[in-house]
Amino acid sequence: MKKIAAEIVSIALQLLIRALTAVRGIWVGGEPEDKPRIYYANHTSNGDFVLIWTSLPSEIRRKTRPVAAADYWFKSKTRRFAVEEVFNAVLIDRNAENRKEGEDPVTLMTQALQQGQSLIIFPEGKRNQTEEKLLEFRTGLYHFLHNNPGVEAIPTWIENLNRVLPKGTLLPIPLICTVTFGAPVTLGKRESKRKFLKRAHDELLKLAEMQDRGRV
Amino acid sequence: MGWDPTLWALAGWLLLALLVLTIIGELLEQVLPIGRGNRLFKNINDRIKAWWIMAILLVGALALGKGGVLVLFLFISFAALREFLSLTNTRLADSWALASAFFFVLPVQFLAVAMDWPGILSMFIPVYAFMFMPMLTALRGEPHSFLIRVAETQWSLMVSVFCVSHLPALMNLTIEGFEGRAALLILFFITVVQGSDTIQYIWGAQFGRRKVAPQLSPSKTVEGLVAGTVGAAVLAGLIFWITPFTWWQAALLGAAIFLMGFFGSLVMAAIKRDRGIREWGPLMMAQGGVTDRLDTAIFSAPIFYYLVQFFWGA
Numbered sequence: 332m333k334k335i336a337a338e339i340v341s342i343a344l345q346l347l348i349r350a351l352t353a354v355r356g357i358w359v360g361g362e363p364e365d366k367p368r369i370y371y372a373n374h375t376s377n378g379d380f381v382l383i384w385t386s387l388p389s390e391i392r393r394k395t396r397p398v399a400a401a402d403y404w405f406k407s408k409t410r411r412f413a414v415e416e417v418f419n420a421v422l423i424d425r426n427a428e429n430r431k432e433g434e435d436p437v438t439l440m441t442q443a444l445q446q447g448q449s450l451i452i453f454p455e456g457k458r459n460q461t462e463e464k465l466l467e468f469r470t471g472l473y474h475f476l477h478n479n480p481g482v483e484a485i486p487t488w489i490e491n492l493n494r495v496l497p498k499g500t501l502l503p504i505p506l507i508c509t510v511t512f513g514a515p516v517t518l519g520k521r522e523s524k525r526k527f528l529k530r531a532h533d534e535l536l537k538l539a540e541m542q543d544r545g546r547v
Numbered sequence: 548m549g550w551d552p553t554l555w556a557l558a559g560w561l562l563l564a565l566l567v568l569t570i571i572g573e574l575l576e577q578v579l580p581i582g583r584g585n586r587l588f589k590n591i592n593d594r595i596k597a598w599w600i601m602a603i604l605l606v607g608a609l610a611l612g613k614g615g616v617l618v619l620f621l622f623i624s625f626a627a628l629r630e631f632l633s634l635t636n637t638r639l640a641d642s643w644a645l646a647s648a649f650f651f652v653l654p655v656q657f658l659a660v661a662m663d664w665p666g667i668l669s670m671f672i673p674v675y676a677f678m679f680m681p682m683l684t685a686l687r688g689e690p691h692s693f694l695i696r697v698a699e700t701q702w703s704l705m706v707s708v709f710c711v712s713h714l715p716a717l718m719n720l721t722i723e724g725f726e727g728r729a730a731l732l733i734l735f736f737i738t739v740v741q742g743s744d745t746i747q748y749i750w751g752a753q754f755g756r757r758k759v760a761p762q763l764s765p766s767k768t769v770e771g772l773v774a775g776t777v778g779a780a781v782l783a784g785l786i787f788w789i790t791p792f793t794w795w796q797a798a799l800l801g802a803a804i805f806l807m808g809f810f811g812s813l814v815m816a817a818i819k820r821d822r823g824i825r826e827w828g829p830l831m832m833a834q835g836g837v838t839d840r841l842d843t844a845i846f847s848a849p850i851f852y853y854l855v856q857f858f859w860g861a
Contacts, residue, residue, distance in 0.1 A: 353629065491633060497642040504645045505625070507633040 337416035344417070348378075348385045352495055352508035356386035359541065360486075360514025363388050367444045368515070370395070370485045371472055373465055373535060374453035375493035382492055383451055384418065386510040395449040398440060400425050421450065437474045444479055451487075454531070460498070464539055468528045476518040476527075483515035484531060488538035511538045551728055557789060558606045561734075565602055568595050587752050594745055597840055605737065609730055613661075613718055616730065620715040621657045626837040627707035628653060634822045635699040640689030644680045644700055652676045652704055656712045663719045665856075672709040677701050706815075707838070710845045713852040720852070721861045725791035735783070735790050735797075736804065736851055740844045742782045743805040744812075747775030764816040772809060779805030791859060800854060804847045811846025 348354060356363070372383055380397040387395055401422040404414040414420045421443050423436040440450055452475075454468040476482060491508040516531050572595050576588040608615035628649065637645060652672065659667035681697045717732040751771025759767045783801020787794040815838070819825065826839050838845075 353626075494637070497639050502646045502650060504632075504642060505629045505649055507629055 333412075333416055337412075340413070341417050344381060345385050348381060351503055351505045352382070352492070354382055354386050354508045354510060356388075357509055357511045359511055359538070361512075363391055363512070365390055365394070367394075367447055367449050368483045368485055369440075369444075369450045369452060369472070369475065370487045370512070371452050371454050371531065371535070372487035372489055372510075373459065373539070374455050374457070375459050375489070376496045377458070378492055378496055379453065379489055380418070380451050382489055382508060383487055383510055391449065394447060395451060396421050396443055397451040398423060398436070398453075402426070436471055437478055440475055441478055444482065454528075465532065465536055468532050470524060470528065472531060473518070473524045473527050481517065483517055485515055486513035486531065486535040486538055487511070488513070488535060488542060490539075490542050509542070511542060513538045551730075553728065553789065554609060554731065554734075557731070557734060558609070561602055561606070561738075565595065565598055569599070587749065590748065590752075591745065594741075598741060601737070601741075601840075605733070609733075613715075613730075616715045616718060616733070617657060617661055620711055621653075623837055623841070624653060624657070624708050624711040625649070627711060627841060628703055630836045630838050631703040631707050632700070634818075634824070635696070635703065636692060637696050637700065638689065638691075640687035641684055641696055641700065643683045643687065644697075647680065647683060648676075648700060648704055648708075652680075653708050656708050657715075660712055660716045660719065665716075665719065668712065668716055669853075672704050676704055680704075706845055710848050711841070713849040714844070716852055717855070720855055720859070722791045722855070722859045723861055725859075731789045732855065735786060736848070737844070738786065739779055739783045739801045739804050740808055740847060743775045743779035743801070744808060744843045746778035746782075747771040747805070747809065750774035750778075760813055760816075763813055763820055767809070767813060767816075775805050775809060776802050800851065803854065804851055807847035807850045808843035812842040814846070815842040 370383060372379060380399070384392055384395065384397065397418055397420045399414055399418075399420040399422055401424050404410045404420070404422065414422065421439050423439060424430045424434060427435075440452075443450060452472065454472045455466040456469040456471075457466075459466050472484065476484060488511040489508065490511070491506050495503050495506050495508060497504065513534055516534050518527055522530075569592075572588065572592045576585065576592050604619055608619040611618075632645060632648070656668070656671055659665075659671060680700060684693070684697055684700075714733060714736070717736065718729045720729050720732065722729065748766060748771065751766055751768040751774070754774075755766075755768030755770045757769040758765065759769060759772060779801040780798040781801075783804070784794045784798035787797035790797055792800065826836055
């Protein structure tokens with residue numbers, strides 16, 4: 332029963348997103364590949380991962396799980412259903428003190444990866460509501476790749492969704508959104524945390540600049 | 548409308564003509580040695596593919612009657628408005644104005660077409676919407692590039708909703724001796740727009756020397772302009788029998804449709820250049836978005852509507 336409901340909600344949601352945003356995924360740095368990867372994206376709206384998820388090819392979408400904050404998504408039953416059944420998210424506790432043994436984010440994410448699943452993360456750690464294009468990254472992405480050497484991180488730039496769902500308005504505004512997937516980034520053998528995070532950050536910003544110049 | 552036998556005969560001829568064009572086009576591009584990798588043939592074949600989509604959508608809509616045509620153009624208008632507004636500088640403070648553009652102005656404009664309220668059709672956007680939307684924006688109190696944001700929203704509505712809605716509105720025109728057949732005007736209009744634009748393009752590509760506005764569009768030439776005007780007049784004159792016009796009236800209207808379309812699409816090219824994009828959107832394969840396919844029809848639709856209304860309207 333739950334499975335069927337989740338499937339229906341998932342299809343309805345994708346139709347809605349496509350009707351509103353005509354979203355398309357643009358692969359500028361390689362092809363979509365059906366293997367465990369980690370997509371890291373800019374975060375401006377609560378709909379971000381739904382948009383990425385919709386723009387992925389369906390075989391890949393089925394094996395791709397967003398990493399989400401448990402406290403936000405457990406606030407209501409609807410949210411809980413969406414995040415657990417529809418998106419099959421990897422839920423993490425943002426408060427480190429509440430975490431039980433084996434529940435730290437990197438461990439949970441690694442488990443998913445080992446089951447052949449891909450992940451979507453927002454390394455800024457929170458929604459960006461400033462004028463700045465991209466906030467500084469938290470360190471999770473580095474730790475995850477450090478634990479899982481060789482895994483490809485795909486920079487993913489989401490354009491326009493913050494205008495579709497502006498804060499404080501009831502109705503979404505139909506505007507075209509794009510999701511640009513860049514070339515895979517992997518952690519170098521001796522690369523330091525600071526260096527790597529800066530490089531990953533720059534790669535994502537590059538995609539944003541390509542968008543701005545109308546190259547995509 | 549509905550089951551008008553002329554309309555059905557025409558739909559049959561239209562599809563047959565497309566079939567012939569498709570075969571010739573593919574032969575030229577794929578089989579003959581001159582055609583391989585030829586950009587001109589490729590462009591023409593892409594056009595023909597888009598015509599198939601247009602013809603099927605239009606004939607399907609006409610078969611469903613006025614409601615079908617309305618829904619078709621409502622969707623086109625929605626898609627065009629979405630493409631247009633996606634490129635503007637609008638920000639958070641415009642969200643009320645934008646929401647009202649999509650969820651109020653657009654439906655009301657098409658309601659005016661559905662109910663056949665010509666006064667509302669021609670006034671609602673340029674008078675009411677143009678005055679009320681900046682008020683909504685002003686209420687949010689964000690002065691930064693206010694005039695630019697307001698103008699962009701108004702232009703989006705003018706181009707994507709006002710102009711587009713005048714195409715289905717052709718069905719509402721009452722012309723003596725042409726009662727119940729006004730849907731044929733849509734067919735006439737689209738045939739002239741598409742045919743003459745293609746003539747203009749081919750002629751310009753082959754013989755074009757002097758560019759009309761080199762900074763805006765490399766493919767628009769004086770030679771293409773002349774050929775398109777003549778071509779539109781001839782084409783319109785040839786199919787005058789589906790319209791209430793005599794052959795020379797049809798030819799003059801054809802030329803007017805082409806000229807508005809030619810310069811209108813130059814305007815659209817200027818907007819695209821300014822925004823640094825090649826195409827408006829992703830909808831139709833190889834041919835850009837809805838607005839790219841429509842740009843020649845956008846400026847000519849209301850002019851055609853009002854010319855016919857003024858000279859022939861009852």
